[in-house]
Amino acid sequence: MPSTQAPTAAPEGSTPTDNGGGSVRVIKKYPNRRLYDTDSSSYITLSDVKELVMRGESFVVRDAKSGEDLTRAILLQIILEEETAGVPLFSEKMLANLIRFYGHAMQGFMGTYLERNLQIFMDLQQKMAEQAKEFTPELWQQWLASQPTLMMPQFFAQSQKALAQMQEQMLAAFGVKRPPG
Template identity: 80%
Template sequence: MQSTKANQAEPSDAESPSAGTPTVRVIKKYPNRRLYDTDSSSYITLSDVKALVMRAEPFVVRDAKTGEDLTRAILLQIILEEETAGVPLFSEKMLANIIRFYGHAMQDFMGSYLERNLQIFMELQQKMAEQAKELTPELWQQFMAAQPPLAMSHFFAQQQKAFAQMQEQMLSAFGIKRPH
């Protein structure tokens, strides 16, 4: 993860470790667009930050001068690079629909709805991976070819539940009670 060693180590801004609380790695972004990892005392690249994300390591990106949190901007930059480098995850239609929610009264609800559904999908993927540890890639491929409706039924049930919860939140936000 160390791209270029800095001449001298900067003091770490990471939280002090306490029982059960993971240390949050602090990455400083300088005006020259370089990223400095205070944990490894080295300059890193966006690929290195992506590796942190892939390993689910907690981190925050801060502007070196102002201390402003730039984590979202860096994550969006990684997504942009991924979208332009290979097979995109988001279609143009999906991106246009997401853009339409900015400034819309439903923006907060849509964000939490998408986040919850992605979390449900990630949990399903993790459960399936745990159950498939013993399967070879060939057996896994055969299983998935034969079982997609069964494997995804739990996800769709969870998605429907999340949508119903979102509807209830919207109605209660407007003071409307649904008849039972």
């Protein structure tokens, strides 16, 4: 079963060190579109970068010439490949709705909201995985298929709470106070 840890690509504009004081893996992207892993001193593929994400390893992708941070672009490229091969995660309607938020005043809040909700979902998935350690992958799939809404009420409650917190932050940013009640 894949790790449910959030990918730990280094934040944009950050220096290559992680929170634990160790080094973040640096991958250099050359003009010929090849990726060079400075830790293993070898060329790697997008599949290898995907494996780093799946293992929760910290990394940053930098342009070999300019040093520009290309991590987001590489992660988006991996998502594009995953979306075009097999069963896509995003529907056309969801993608269209996401596009509508670019340039919108709520763009920053939408990104934060999606990130928080994905983390809540991943935390719930991790809790369920810990509770079902003795399950084989087959039993896990059967159980999930028979209980599709079991974790949803908890997820929706946490999602509502995250949205309410964001609304409060937004109102506070504009100096608006909610009336008590």
